[in-house]
Amino acid sequence: MKTKLLLLIAFVFTAININAQVSLIGPGATGSWGTDYNLSDADNDGIWTGTAVPMQGGFFKFRLNALWDTAWGNGNGAATWPTGIADTTPGTDNNITAVAGVYDVTFNATTGAFSFTGGAPIPVVKLVGSAVTAADGLLFSTSDLANFTISNATLVSGTAQFSIDGVLYGGLGFPTGSALSTTELIPSTAGSYTTITINITSGEYVFTPAPLIPAVSVIGDGVGGWPQDGVTDVNQMTSTDGVAYKLDKLACTVGSAKFRQSNGWSVNWGDSAFPSGIGTQDGSNIAISAAGTYDVTFNRLTGAYNFSFPTIALVGDAAGGWPQDGVNDVNVLTTTDGVTYTASNIALTAGACKFRANNGWSVNWGNPAFPSGTATQDGSNMLVSAADAGTYDVTLNRITGAYNFTTTMSVNQFGETSFSLVPNPTKGMFAINADVAKAEIFNLTGQLVKTFNNAAANESLSISELNQGIYFVKVTDLNLNEKTIKLIKE
Missing domain, CATH: 2.60.40 (Immunoglobulin-like)
Incomplete structure (x- = not known):
């Protein structure tokens, strides 16, 4: 019994380490849920480490192979900070909460035990001054401890300085310059800025103005009415660059529509085609032929537009x-x-x-x-x-x-016929105990990896070339009924 238990532990341990990669992810670690910070397993023993890892502060998790199939969080309440035991309980509310700083990280992928030790805290960088309306200034973030950034900032006319751990630095240049003086003030222009960045090592800073974005809207009796000049349109689209515009969940009836700019008729685009086409200045009305709630996109430079239902x-x-x-x-x-x-x-x-x-x-x-x-x-x-x-x-x-x-x-029924995949688990060959029109094999990420067409009952089907792991077989019978079954490849 003891030998079997040791073998089971060894199997689980080996499964985690073959072609594995454990990473940190989340706004508290990398700044977002879309970016991973990879740890290393130098000894291939399931102990993952990182040195001088900058943690932004806030929610984060550990996860395996940059996928959410295996992710460790605070599901059992034991994942405290800076040490604890993380587990794989599902849910978006089981994140671990990090305190901002630079840490050496250790994580045991078998037990879930982790620790964050040592390291200096992340410098606190803010933009302050009469150009900043926020009483406490605008707080910057960093991923490398040298370059600090703030996005989508709005300034008024005035002056500004960078506060780095409470010490003020400024310069005379705008929108670029070097903040090396403790007395100079940056002359700031009122407006919106896509990003403001500073390198606290060199002092170089950049204020990047947001692009001018004309208002574009969708109008017409098919989307609510034909407004006059100067009337603020209801169906305003959004854009981050003044070129690509979008509007989600636009309720449309059968009727006509056009795009127009700045709530007036001097610039407008149309084309009779629906649901997609190329709008031209003063072109024909778009003929909406099918009512529905559409996501709409429009390119202000090319006139290309599309009305579609999202998948x-x-x-x-x-x-x-x-x-x-x-x-x-x-x-x-x-x-x-x-x-x-x-x-x-x-x-x-x-x-x-x-x-x-x-x-x-x-x-x-x-x-x-x-x-x-x-x-x-x-x-x-x-x-x-x-x-x-x-x-x-x-x-x-x-x-x-x-x-x-x-x-x-029930999970064991397929149309009117009871069926199964045998053997399951399989080392490479399996069969379905019913005639099927199609059997599609998907991996855990949803990727279609193999298809069998017109398979007879109990016909041998091979997945020998696929890696070990869990797959899902989507089966379509001869009456076009569909059913999905889990299949394990050993």
């Missing part, structure tokens, strides 16, 4: 895995109006899941409640218990966030 999918370890940005999702819902999204026969196992849009994480919805609730942007994961595992029909209202999972059939 929405269900993702998570309960639904096949946590995909990265840009990976095509498997469990895609369908819509006819851009509001109500549905999917049938989605297989769920015990675990966590969320909705996300357009195969990315910038728009996602969650709520811990299951099987129904109201999901919110960046909300917590929906938690599926072992007792709730099964096959569901799913609905989501994109506007309100209301969702519902309705049981369709």
Whole structure:
């Protein structure tokens, strides 16, 4: 018994370390949930370390291979700071909270034990002065302890200085210069700035003005009415560069529409094509032929526009895995109006899941409640218990966030025929005990890695070339019913 236990521990330990990479992620570590800081395992013993790692302060997690399939947080309440035990309990509310500073990091991927020790604190850098309206100044952030940045800052006319750990530095140049004097004031121009940066080693600073962005809106009887000159349009689009504009969740009826600039008719674009086309100055009205709630994009330079429904999918370890940005999702819902999204026969196992849009994480919805609730942007994961595992029909209202999972059939049923994958786990060959039109193999990131067409019952199917791990087999029977089953490759 003791020998078997030791072998099991060795197997788990080895599985974590083969081609593994543990990293830190989150605003408290790297500044965002989109950037990883890789730790190193020099001895290949599952002890991951980092030296002089800058921590921004706030929420963070450890995760494996830059994926969310295995991520360590504070789910059991034992992940205190600066030492503790992290675990893999799912959910967005189980983050570890870091105190800003520079640390030596140790993390044990087997036990979850971590420690952050030593290091100097991150310098506190602010922009202060009469050009800054915030009483405490504008606080900068850094990822390398030398270059400090603040984004989307607004200044009024006046002067400014950089406060570095309470010592004031300034210069005479604007929008660039060197802050080397403790008495000089930077003459600042009122306006919005995309970024303000300073290198506290050299003193060099840059104020980058935000681009001038003309207002562009969507108007017409198909989107609410035809306004007169000077009337502020309702359907204002947004842009960060004055070129690419977007407007999400625009309710459209059958009718006409155009784009116009600065709430007036001197600059307007149109084209009869729908849902996409190239708008030209004083062009024809866009003929909206199908009512719905659309996401709209427009390029002010080329005139290219598009009205579309976003793709929405269900993702998570309960639904096949946590995909990265840009990976095509498997469990895609369908819509006819851009509001109500549905999917049938989605297989769920015990675990966590969320909705996300357009195969990315910038728009996602969650709520811990299951099987129904109201999901919110960046909300917590929906938690599926072992007792709730099964096959569901799913609905989501994109506007309100209301969702519902309705049981369709048990996880062991496929249409009218009981079926299985055998053997499971497999070392390379498996069979399905029913005739199928198609069997698609997906990995944990949602990537399609292999397809079998027109497979007969009990026909041998090979996945010998695939790596060891967990896969999901999406099977379509001869009546076009679909079902997804987990398959383990040893």
